[in-house]
Amino acid sequence: MRNLLQFLARHNRIFVFILLEIVAFYLIFSSNNYHNTRLVKSVRRSTLAWESIISDVRNYLMIRKLNADLHAENTLLRNYIAALKPATDSTDLLFPSVEKSDSLSDPRYEFLRAEVVNNSVVRQRNFFTLDAGTNQGVDTNMAVVSPWGVAGIIVAAGENFSVAMPVINVDFRLSAKVKTNDFYGSLSWDGADYRYAVLNEIPQHVEINAGDTVVTTGYSAFFPEGIPVGTIADFKKSGSDFYHIKLRLATDFRRLVHVYVIRDRLRKEQLETEKGFL
């Protein structure tokens, strides 16, 4: 016993090291539970307050660029309104008694605004935090889009904050199609560069070109159809039957501030109907 104690005392450095590494690896491998422990929750609450202040400062420094983006988006929306107006007017004139269909008066998708208060792009499993939670109607599995296109999916929702998994997380998957020919494949991120993602499973007989736009399909019950994902930057024929496509992402994740969370009113119904078949 005394020999053992002496041995431990003499090599305390190594034992402390091994013990603490075990603790660290325990934390790493139980990281799903880690975010739920009470200590972490209370610390996160205080760090979130800090992060709000930091993001205020950061947004202020980027304000010119942000205003330009918002302005561009507003212009686009105004153009849409302008394009729609004559049509509705003429229908009203031609069919004054026609009732508005349900899909118009009660659209399937509702857009909720949110701001990014914390963000990372340098890690393999990146996440970003939004300043909207269940109190604002945000819940898990809702889609998040930026003014440019697809941003991510909500993975955790608190009362006033929520956490989303962006496209640039190696665990992210999305079904996406080439806009010109509607062939669809699986989008993922290889962890290398936050500006590019990889599109697989597009068969090689399909004709694609660099610069083609890639948009979401409606298949995944997360995103509405037709939201931009990115443009084809580069593609090569691999040994299999499929292209290996490098996609320039539409969303600039380093400048992610104003986003929209999409609530799908019919998602629950769709999933329940599909249950047992898919």
Add this chain to the structure above:
Amino acid sequence: MINRIFRYSAIYILLILFQVLILNNIQLSGYANPYAYILFILILPVETAGWLLIVLAFLAGLVVDLFMGSPGMHASASAAAAFARPLVLRSMAPRDGYEPDAEPAMAQYGFRWFAIYTLIIVALHHVVLFWVEVMNLADFMGIMLRAAISTLFSVIMILMIEYFRKGR
């Protein structure tokens, strides 16, 4: 002694604040994030007990982890760096050894000595950090490259802070 504890506590708090409030929000070029808090592990007195060094480094890493939402990764890398520190210091000892209460600081041992010392410890810290983050051997060169780029940024940042802390 008490004086020293206060001084190191102040350095520790300032470094952590600098790390989480400023550096974590810069993300140079989108690939590398400099980690300046390692300076705390570097400048603890030479005579600090090995186990205490590891515990302090582990706690510093854990606090950074809490702010970054990356459980245990910085704690693990920092503990590894602290474990290696006495070995590095011994191999770099001046001809007649270290003075009784010496600090491994730029002001005491010169820019060149401190830069080499920093490079070794930071490189070790970053290699552990990046491996622990990715946890597979698939993209060996890619990860080593990212660790190398980050090491460069961190070393430059740490040398700048150390230069202004005590100067030459």
